Amino acid sequence: QFACKDTAKILVTVVEAPTANAGPDISIIEGNSVKLLASATGGNVSYSWLPALFINDPTALQPVVKPPRDTSFVLIVLSNDGCGIASDTMKLFVYRDIFIPSAFSPNNDGLNDTWNIPILNIFPGFELTIFNRQGQVVYQNKNSNIPWNGKYKGLLQPVGVYVYYVDLKIE
Secondary structure: OOOOOOOOOOOOOOOOOEEEEEEOEEEEEEOOOEEEOOOOEOOOOEEEEEOOOOEOOOOOOOOEEEOOEEEEEEEEEEEEOOEEEEEEEEEEEEEOHHHOOOOOOOOOOOOOOOEHHHHHHOOOEEEEEEEOOOOOEEEEEOOOOOOOOOEEEOOOOOOOOOOEEEOOOOO
């Protein structure tokens, strides 16, 4: 009977596959710049953004961008160890001016059925309150910029003059 034994060792390196998160959609006023809030995972990865226009460093994970118009930016995360590629897209909206509609017609004809102030997307802490002629609050919106459909407690409000108040919550 033979009592043979043998051992061997091997080092196994596990490299995480990349993931990409281009961050939330962002809104800015024309002429301003903003830092993209991207994140990524994976070992030994490199980053690139498309299009590379309007970006201070298209190989940085969180570059600063200054586009002159609405632009979709794609983050590409590449494993330098050959473990794959991941991508994600975010949209940057550029507002050229402040537009506040002076009227709307919530009659379900598909034209001007709701009322909102689009540029409020730039101010994450804003509060919008709409009052009727009696000073009663008929609509309130905090942080979500959901358009008003002309209803209060489920009832379409009468044609008339309404007053709105916007607090941008800028310190």
